[in-house]
Amino acid sequence: MSQSHQLSFIRIYDKEVDPDLERLDELINDEAIDAAFSYKIAWRGREPVPISKKVRAHILKARKRIPSFNQLCAELKQRKAYRRFCHLKSKKDGFCPATLTNFRQDFSFRDRLTLMSIFIKTVDSLGFFQNCCQLHITDSTEMESPCRWEPIEVIEVNGCKVVKFRDPTASWGRRSAKKGKSRFFVGHRKHSLAIVLPNNKVITLLSVVAPAHQQDVHFLLPLLYLAQALELDVKYVVADLAYIDSERKRVAKERFGVVVHTDKKVNSRLPEMVDERSAPYCIMGETLQWLGLDQESGFHYYGCGLDEPKDCPLYGGCEKLRVIDSAQYPVAFGQIPVHLGVSRKMLRVRKLKEPGFWRDRNKGGLDRITLPNKDIAHFLAVIADVCDLLDSLAIFLESKRLAKRRTA
Numbered sequence: 001m002s003q004s005h006q007l008s009f010i011r012i013y014d015k016e017v018d019p020d021l022e023r024l025d026e027l028i029n030d031e032a033i034d035a036a037f038s039y040k041i042a043w044r045g046r047e048p049v050p051i052s053k054k055v056r057a058h059i060l061k062a063r064k065r066i067p068s069f070n071q072l073c074a075e076l077k078q079r080k081a082y083r084r085f086c087h088l089k090s091k092k093d094g095f096c097p098a099t100l101t102n103f104r105q106d107f108s109f110r111d112r113l114t115l116m117s118i119f120i121k122t123v124d125s126l127g128f129f130q131n132c133c134q135l136h137i138t139d140s141t142e143m144e145s146p147c148r149w150e151p152i153e154v155i156e157v158n159g160c161k162v163v164k165f166r167d168p169t170a171s172w173g174r175r176s177a178k179k180g181k182s183r184f185f186v187g188h189r190k191h192s193l194a195i196v197l198p199n200n201k202v203i204t205l206l207s208v209v210a211p212a213h214q215q216d217v218h219f220l221l222p223l224l225y226l227a228q229a230l231e232l233d234v235k236y237v238v239a240d241l242a243y244i245d246s247e248r249k250r251v252a253k254e255r256f257g258v259v260v261h262t263d264k265k266v267n268s269r270l271p272e273m274v275d276e277r278s279a280p281y282c283i284m285g286e287t288l289q290w291l292g293l294d295q296e297s298g299f300h301y302y303g304c305g306l307d308e309p310k311d312c313p314l315y316g317g318c319e320k321l322r323v324i325d326s327a328q329y330p331v332a333f334g335q336i337p338v339h340l341g342v343s344r345k346m347l348r349v350r351k352l353k354e355p356g357f358w359r360d361r362n363k364g365g366l367d368r369i370t371l372p373n374k375d376i377a378h379f380l381a382v383i384a385d386v387c388d389l390l391d392s393l394a395i396f397l398e399s400k401r402l403a404k405r406r407t408a
Helices: 003-008 019-025 030-036 051-064 069-078 080-085 097-105 109-125 216-229 246-256 341-363 374-407
Strands: 010-012 015-017 135-144 153-157 160-164 171-174 184-196 202-211 236-238 259-261 289-294 299-303 321-325
Touching: 015 080, 019 051, 019 080, 019 374, 030 051, 030 109, 051 069, 051 080, 051 097, 051 374, 069 080, 069 097, 097 374, 109 202, 109 374, 135 202, 135 216, 135 341, 184 216, 184 374, 202 216, 202 374, 216 246, 236 341, 246 259, 259 341
Parallel strands: 135 236, 236 259
Antiparallel strands: 010 015, 135 184, 153 160, 171 184, 184 202, 289 299, 299 321
């Protein structure tokens, strides 16, 4: 056994044990998974394999970053700890790659959301989201396709050129500048909705996958619709400037009751007499205090903080009130004005947690997708989100046990 395996495996009474898999084993609700997908089990001459075992096999691949499913099936025959995690009694009960391939292909979009919903409800029942705030973050990460960059065909549709690759669901995409990475890639994008935990960690709750050329803002409302369908309590969503569309923010507030908050651009429309932070001030240069937002009229009210006439020569003739219409300035004066301290704090949390999307992507094995097709990429993205959710739950339960021991 190599040195890397010696660090992750220990031998107790001649039995190979993986502590990382052991702590995740008890967190997977096999009964709920098998009950939800019981209609997928069909007898074909032999006893069918439970759906939960196939799900565990995919979680194992993502958790251990096994490069291919062929190697996964080989590892299941060699490692007893892997078979124990997948609830396989012997080497003969292992999977073949075709079994896992058919399983992924038969998993529809609704099935993937159902699988994620089962894990979210399991985690919620253990009190994981009990002390979480209602602050969510939305962002996207690229998922490169294994197909070659050279297109196999270029056709023209309605005057526009359409490039086709060996993966028909993949397309050209552009990403931000990163060291050692090209600005362009071929593949898909994973659009995610994540929640901010009390320890400022970000956990992805919901993801959809689309071709890489599609813009992030188009998936804001679909993500909120799916979150509502999964009964997720979403109140505030912080996003980057890619989601600055005012019309979609208005629809999110009216239809889903969700406040989508973004920063302002350099060329954003601003009212007169505001400083560099977009905070309004009076004719004497005194910064006004925000009094609140009238939801019916959409007006922000600002008042003067001076109470003594001697502090301001215009005190007697001043109205001491200023009104700004959020409909005219929806970027800087939306549901939450960007100059407020709570706004800056929300944007700072999102900025600090943006690298977390990349770490979770690499940790779940999404940085090297070996299978083409958008549906398969979405299934692997859901499995990666499940792994991250189970890992955070295991840390949460361990901290609760340690706290209980200290107080005992």
